[in-house]
Amino acid sequence: xxxxxxxxxxxxxxxxxxxxxxxxxxxxxxxxxxxxxxxxxxxxxxxxxxxxxxxxxxxxxxxxxxxxxxxxxxxxxxxxxxxxxxxxxxxxxxxxxxxxxxxxxxxxxxxxxxxxxxxxxxxxxxxxxxxxxxxxxxxxxxxxxxxxxxxxxxxxxxxxxxxxxxxxxxxxxxxxxxxxxxxxxxxxxxxxxxxx
Amino acid sequence: xxxxxxxxxxxxxxxxxxxxxxxxxxxxxxxxxxxxxxxxxxxxxxxxxxxxxxxxxxxxxxxxxxxxxxxxxxxxxxxxxxxxxxxxxxxxxxxxxxxxxxxxxxxxxxxxxxxxxxxxxxxxxxxxxxxxxxxxxxxxxxxxxxxxxxxxxxxxxxxxxxxxxxxxxxxxxxxxxxxxxxxxxxxxxxxxxxxxxxxxxxxxxxxxxxxxxxxxxxxxxxxxxxxxxxxxxxxxxxxxxxxxxxxxxxxxxxxxxxxxxxxxxxxxxxxxxxxxxxxxxxxxxxxxxxxxxxxxxxxxxxxxxxxxxxxxxxxxxxxxxxxxxxxxxxxxxxxxxxxxxxxxxxxxxxxxxxxxxxxxxxxxxxxxxxxxxxxxxxxxxxxxxxxxxxxxxxxxxxxxxxxxxxxxxxxxxxxxxxxxxxxxxxxxxxxxxxxxxxxxxx
Numbered sequence: 001x002x003x004x005x006x007x008x009x010x011x012x013x014x015x016x017x018x019x020x021x022x023x024x025x026x027x028x029x030x031x032x033x034x035x036x037x038x039x040x041x042x043x044x045x046x047x048x049x050x051x052x053x054x055x056x057x058x059x060x061x062x063x064x065x066x067x068x069x070x071x072x073x074x075x076x077x078x079x080x081x082x083x084x085x086x087x088x089x090x091x092x093x094x095x096x097x098x099x100x101x102x103x104x105x106x107x108x109x110x111x112x113x114x115x116x117x118x119x120x121x122x123x124x125x126x127x128x129x130x131x132x133x134x135x136x137x138x139x140x141x142x143x144x145x146x147x148x149x150x151x152x153x154x155x156x157x158x159x160x161x162x163x164x165x166x167x168x169x170x171x172x173x174x175x176x177x178x179x180x181x182x183x184x185x186x187x188x189x190x191x192x193x194x195x196x
Numbered sequence: 197x198x199x200x201x202x203x204x205x206x207x208x209x210x211x212x213x214x215x216x217x218x219x220x221x222x223x224x225x226x227x228x229x230x231x232x233x234x235x236x237x238x239x240x241x242x243x244x245x246x247x248x249x250x251x252x253x254x255x256x257x258x259x260x261x262x263x264x265x266x267x268x269x270x271x272x273x274x275x276x277x278x279x280x281x282x283x284x285x286x287x288x289x290x291x292x293x294x295x296x297x298x299x300x301x302x303x304x305x306x307x308x309x310x311x312x313x314x315x316x317x318x319x320x321x322x323x324x325x326x327x328x329x330x331x332x333x334x335x336x337x338x339x340x341x342x343x344x345x346x347x348x349x350x351x352x353x354x355x356x357x358x359x360x361x362x363x364x365x366x367x368x369x370x371x372x373x374x375x376x377x378x379x380x381x382x383x384x385x386x387x388x389x390x391x392x393x394x395x396x397x398x399x400x401x402x403x404x405x406x407x408x409x410x411x412x413x414x415x416x417x418x419x420x421x422x423x424x425x426x427x428x429x430x431x432x433x434x435x436x437x438x439x440x441x442x443x444x445x446x447x448x449x450x451x452x453x454x455x456x457x458x459x460x461x462x463x464x465x466x467x468x469x470x471x472x473x474x475x476x477x478x479x480x481x482x483x484x485x486x487x488x489x490x491x492x493x494x495x496x497x498x499x500x501x502x503x504x505x506x507x508x509x510x511x512x513x514x515x516x517x518x519x520x521x522x523x524x525x526x527x528x529x530x531x532x533x534x535x536x537x538x539x540x541x542x543x544x545x546x547x548x549x550x551x552x553x554x555x556x557x558x559x560x561x562x563x564x565x566x567x568x569x570x571x572x573x574x575x576x577x578x579x580x581x582x583x584x585x586x587x588x589x590x591x592x593x594x595x596x597x598x599x600x601x602x603x604x605x606x607x608x609x610x611x612x613x614x615x616x617x618x619x620x621x622x623x624x625x626x627x628x629x630x631x632x633x634x635x636x637x638x
Contacts, residue, residue, distance in 0.1 A: 061636050062636070079551070107514070108512075114508050114511045115508075115511075115512070117508065118508070
């Protein structure tokens, strides 16, 4: 018991003022450099953490594979969006021009592929763009107005000159003592726990 | 860690070495087989025999050998802007344009990557410079086409029908001498830029002078402007004037799209070939392959965009003198089918195939895609030249199409081997080299 106490590292705890039954929801570790973060992320991945994330002031090449992020589903969503736009564009024009309100224009067939391509093309682009934007938001769980990270003053530097790893309280390996020790060993210069 | 790890160039096998001998052997074999095949099969097609008999007569005879002017010179003779009789020069022109466009794509690649000061492409730019130097070879290949006999069997404006006012109006542009002068100008532009950029780049390997890069960058806008003009007019002259009555202002852009697309396919194949033989195995990474694939993908779309732009405007306006070119390509099932091969095979198949990142990064799949794109580019050139034969009613395919293609491929490979040997396969001291070696797709 006492040995454990001696081994434990300094952890700064931030508790929400409104919390009645405060529970740890998030753990933040601050790193000085991108290289430290990469190393730490690789280690976190190998330890089998699932609900965790990295926060960097700029895109860090190779971080995705260091974190073990699986390929995103987004391209397939965009493909479906584009395909729907293309087919929808053709169907829409076919139905409008040839079925609902046939109208003869310069002797062309009521429905013809060449005349329909520009609109179908534009709708392909449009729905692809919508699918990629909407799909990105949905997959990221956005928009979200609040995250526990915001309680940490230190975390503000994630947009300037510090690199962070956060572990969600719901991760199966979430354990303040063990995790903070691990993060310290990986080079974190500060570890914070957020309770709410 | 992870990022920023660059390849040490000195550990790479970056010269052609013994591979050039193998390439020359392969090229020679192909060229000889192609020549023998062309002579043998061409004889069967009567490409040479008939000509000899005729050429003993008046020179006009062979020039008027399109079957129309000679057969019914009466009042009701149809006036064509194009030659309808097959000659050996038709497959020759298809193949020559197939390789010329690819070569010019290489020149465009070199120029445009200097203009944009592109970082990623520094590792493959030497290969593009090598390809672009083949334009000298293309000039040689085009020489036999430029004799009055061969020109006459391709271009109706060499010997227009009686009372052909359209060609008469255009004759100040479409005439033999001016045509030769223009081709000389085009090739002079291409050879000058291909040669000087290659030379400057190789010289930089030795002295590492950064000024060379900035000089090349400064000159490249001039190069691209001249390139745009020359490719456009070469497209008009060599391919569009096959039907001297027809015109399309977008035709030059269409040819340009084919140039750049086919070059990137060729570049992917060259890289795969070199790496399979242990050259530049790490310097050219999956990320570079992905970018070459992206360019193939982009120009697949660009080609389709231009091709459709040309088609739709003519289809919509429905003016006979404009639509006739497409009517000839749609009124029979075989050319109609060929057109659908273009739509599906030249656009939809490569579009869907190349859209995935993994396809572009794997050597086997990108090579497959590149071969497909090149096959489609050949089919595209065929589609531009051949439907004028028999007014589009007969399918003009002969095995000479294949043998000439084979022969020119052989010559092209020999040229590539000569062009790439004797110096490094990579622009060693390019100031953007370390950026290029470290390049990663985000």
